[in-house]
Amino acid sequence: MRALVQRVTRAQVDINNTTLGEIGQGVLILICAMQGDTEAQADKLAAKIAKLRIFKDEDGKMNRSLQDIEGAALIVSQFTLSADTSRGNRPGFSTAAPPAEGERLYEYFTARLQAQGIAVATGRFGADMAVSLTNDGPVTIWMDTEA
Template sequence: MRALIQRVTQARVEIEGATVGEIGPGVLILICAMQGDTEAQADKLAAKITKLRIFKDDEGRMNRSVADIGGAALVVSQFTLAADTSRGNRPGFSSAAAPELGESLYEYFAAQMQAQGIPVATGRFGADMAVSLTNDGPVTIWLDTDA
């Protein structure tokens, strides 16, 4: 699985002008299931993100996790993280998981974040979404369970 994590002061996702998910301080997680991914990769990624120390401590150092600060997660599916741009100018997405598996792993991942005590809001798999955020720092981190 691939994820792009952004430390945020707030984030929300809208579909057709209606807010479907919104958080205050925490992380916006753009996530993509890849071919061959299983729940084991989702478990690994959720555990890593929950413990990732990207929030400032009292001395201003990145030394606290989203769990430590009582933050939330906005989880948004984004198959374009599977983009292959190695040939030509049009990205290919053949390495992304099939939609059924992708949706299942997306929902499973969000549930695993919640199970670890992180309040979770989500977008809607496969929908045309408008995501807005205030990136804090900015801090943006790429994670890939295959790396």
């Protein structure tokens, strides 16, 4: 699975000018299931993100996790994280999981992050969404369970 994690002071996702999910301090997670991904990879990624020390402590160092600060996560499916740009100028997305499997793993990942004690808001799998955020730092981290 691939995830782009952004530390935020706020984030929201809208569909047709209607807010579907929003959070205050926490992380925006753009996530993509790849072909061959498993629930074990989603488990590992959820646990890693919940404990990732990217929030400032009292000394201003990134030493606190999402769990430590009792922050929230906005999780948005984004198959374009599977983009292959190695040939030509048009990205290919053939390495993304098929839609039904991608949706199943997206929902599974969301549930696993909630099981870590994280408050979660979501977008809608496969929908055309407008995502807005205030990136804090900025802090943006690329994660890939295959890397």
